[in-house]
Amino acid sequence: MIELRGIHKIYQKKDTEIHALEGVDLRIEKGDIFGVIGYSGAGKSTLVRLVNYLEEPTEGSVIVDGAHLADQPPSALRQIKKQIGMIFQHFNLLESKTIYKNVAMPLILAKKSKKEIHARVSELLAFVGLADKAMNYPSELSGGQKQRVGIARALASNPKILLCDEATSALDPQTTQSILDLLQRVNKEYGITIMLITHEMSVIQKICNKVAVMEEGKIIEEGSVLDVFGHPKHPTSRNFVQTVVRTDVPSQIQEQLKQQGVHALTKLEMVGEHATQPILATLIQRFGLTVSAVFTNMTEIQDTTLAIWYLDIEGKEEDKANALAYLEAQGVRIEEVSI
Amino acid sequence: MFNPAVTLQEFLGEIINTNVTLQEFLEEIVNTLYMVGMSLLIGTIFGSILGVVIVVTRRGGILAVPFVYFILNFLINIVRSVPFIILMVAMIPFTRSIVGTSIGTNAAIVPLIIFITPFIARLVENSLLEVGPGIIEAAESMGATPFQIIWYFILPEAFGSLILSLATATISLIGASAMAGVVGGGGIGNIAIIYGYQRYDTFAMFATIFILIIIVQLIQSTGNTVARLIRRR
Numbered sequence: 001m002i003e004l005r006g007i008h009k010i011y012q013k014k015d016t017e018i019h020a021l022e023g024v025d026l027r028i029e030k031g032d033i034f035g036v037i038g039y040s041g042a043g044k045s046t047l048v049r050l051v052n053y054l055e056e057p058t059e060g061s062v063i064v065d066g067a068h069l070a071d072q073p074p075s076a077l078r079q080i081k082k083q084i085g086m087i088f089q090h091f092n093l094l095e096s097k098t099i100y101k102n103v104a105m106p107l108i109l110a111k112k113s114k115k116e117i118h119a120r121v122s123e124l125l126a127f128v129g130l131a132d133k134a135m136n137y138p139s140e141l142s143g144g145q146k147q148r149v150g151i152a153r154a155l156a157s158n159p160k161i162l163l164c165d166e167a168t169s170a171l172d173p174q175t176t177q178s179i180l181d182l183l184q185r186v187n188k189e190y191g192i193t194i195m196l197i198t199h200e201m202s203v204i205q206k207i208c209n210k211v212a213v214m215e216e217g218k219i220i221e222e223g224s225v226l227d228v229f230g231h232p233k234h235p236t237s238r239n240f241v242q243t244v245v246r247t248d249v250p251s252q253i254q255e256q257l258k259q260q261g262v263h264a265l266t267k268l269e270m271v272g273e274h275a276t277q278p279i280l281a282t283l284i285q286r287f288g289l290t291v292s293a294v295f296t297n298m299t300e301i302q303d304t305t306l307a308i309w310y311l312d313i314e315g316k317e318e319d320k321a322n323a324l325a326y327l328e329a330q331g332v333r334i335e336e337v338s339i
Numbered sequence: 340m341f342n343p344a345v346t347l348q349e350f351l352g353e354i355i356n357t358n359v360t361l362q363e364f365l366e367e368i369v370n371t372l373y374m375v376g377m378s379l380l381i382g383t384i385f386g387s388i389l390g391v392v393i394v395v396t397r398r399g400g401i402l403a404v405p406f407v408y409f410i411l412n413f414l415i416n417i418v419r420s421v422p423f424i425i426l427m428v429a430m431i432p433f434t435r436s437i438v439g440t441s442i443g444t445n446a447a448i449v450p451l452i453i454f455i456t457p458f459i460a461r462l463v464e465n466s467l468l469e470v471g472p473g474i475i476e477a478a479e480s481m482g483a484t485p486f487q488i489i490w491y492f493i494l495p496e497a498f499g500s501l502i503l504s505l506a507t508a509t510i511s512l513i514g515a516s517a518m519a520g521v522v523g524g525g526g527i528g529n530i531a532i533i534y535g536y537q538r539y540d541t542f543a544m545f546a547t548i549f550i551l552i553i554i555v556q557l558i559q560s561t562g563n564t565v566a567r568l569i570r571r572r
Contacts, residue, residue, distance in 0.1 A: 052480050054476060054479055054480060077482075078482035078483075078484065079482065080482075081479070081480060081481065081482035082481065082482040084480070085480075086477070086480040088473060088476070088477065090473055092471075092473035092474055092476065092477035093477075094474065094492065094495065094496055095496065095570075096495045096496050096498060096499070096569065096570070097495065105481065105491065106481045106482075108491065109481055109482070109483050109487050109491065157481070163480075
């Protein structure tokens with residue numbers, strides 16, 4: 001649906017060049033909710049603006065739904081933009097127009113009939129739960145309501161793709177949750193592919209199925225959300241994951257273990273139904289091992305459970321090896337960790 | 340000037356003693372409104388177009404043509420550098436070639452238009468630049484054409500501010516139109532000059548000032564009210 005190939009973006013500022021993106025490749029499939037996370041200045045805002053050509057790449061190509069954007073004449077590019085909705089951190093609503101007019105704007109630009117506009121706007125306002133606010137002005141709405149208007153407006157022209165530029169960063173946690181629920185409905189009910197950028201890992205955790213982590217203009221890690229949350233490879237990804245899921249043993253517990261003479265732990269990572277298997281009982285009863293769970297964490301991601309267990313396993317080496325082989329065969333990811 | 344020996348009755352008598360007739364006074368008010376109205380109308384049309392053009396053609400604008408911007412910007416600055424009273428006198432040959440005379444109300448309208456157009460262009464420019472880049476970005480993301488961006492996004496968002504700019508321009512025009520009286524331009528300024536200044540008619544002078552104050556207050560408060568209604572903030 002969206003493909004970025006070998007993207008470089010360089011801004012000329014007086015005498016200096018700012019390399020905002022340095023060789024980015026990205027593929028977003030139809031139906032994805034694809035999250036891009038990074039600290040401010042990582043280049044994610046530039047990245048999302050490439051998809052609807054608000055920014056043009058210095059080098060590389062952007063392909064949306066089969067069309068190379070660089071080859072399009074201005075009028076064709078405007079038609080493609082109508083297929084791509086966008087919502088913004090600060091909503092960017094027209095303060096001088098009613099909610100109704102704001103949502104109707106893409107249809108007015110497309111010169112649709114009054115009747116058609118009325119039907120579509122009423123449907124969308126009902127979808128986002130603001131049917132009673134049609135004649136209000138944006139200044140009379142809360143932040144969450146404004147973002148709902150933004151979403152309704154972005155959907156007006158029946159787009160295939162929705163771009164979200166830090167869409168929840170100006171909202172409180174509760175409102176964020178309701179906007180994320182709405183985005184999930186947009187994805188499911190309308191089948192719209194969503195690309196969102198954020199600096200909050202909790203946003204990725206709640207609705208994305210895939211994630212790319214950006215740093216200094218590059219994508220440093222990419223994959224399914226479960227994979228990246230379960231075993232982030234890059235230190236920056238690990239930092240982001242840590243903000244919502246503890247995947248390592250707290251230092252205080254590590255200190256206590258060292259005093260008890262424990263220097264190695266076995267880390268188990270289980271996803272979905274594996275997370276609810278009677279692992280401890282199996283290890284103890286079937287393999288005759290002494291097992292203590294030092295630290296565990298279970299998190300819900302994308303309607304499945306990610307469980308991380310740190311075990312201190314004692315017993316015969318042979319039994320332990322058999323036990324771990326058995327668990328691996330059950331789909332449990334195993335890692336020996338020294339502390 | 341101030342003589343304490345004069346009694347209050349004598350003092351008041353001296354002030355009210357005037358040679359201006361009410362009819363003359365009303366006629367000149369009408370002349371002022373005519374001059375201001377005409378030059379405001381034409382100046383607003385040209386000034387708004389000019390203002391929009393210098394906003395969209397500037398570097399980073401939605402139809403960036405920096406060369407056009409540079410030329411227009413330069414021209415606006417040139418006209419704005421000349422005080423109205425000098426502009427008016429310097430333009431006499433030009434005015435005469437257009438209107439056929441350099442005296443009278445119609446003749447005053449020509450320099451007033453030349454004076455107010457670049458001023459309105461600057462005010463419009465300021466108002467339009469107040470519209471945040473986010474609004475324009477949203478418009479572009481919807482696939483709006485440059486004309487649609489101006490017509491459906493920038494102008495409506497700037498409308499309240501444009502009304503205030505218009506009030507400022509009108510008040511400025513009233514001041515300039517009064518100056519037109521110096522070179523026989525007619526209007527209320529004429530009364531202040533001919534009666535108030537040249538004939539020491541204190542009443543005529545203060546009556547003129549009083550009327551000007553009333554008109555300016557009316558325009559400003561109307562502008563404020565309309566702008567507030569439009570802005571909805």
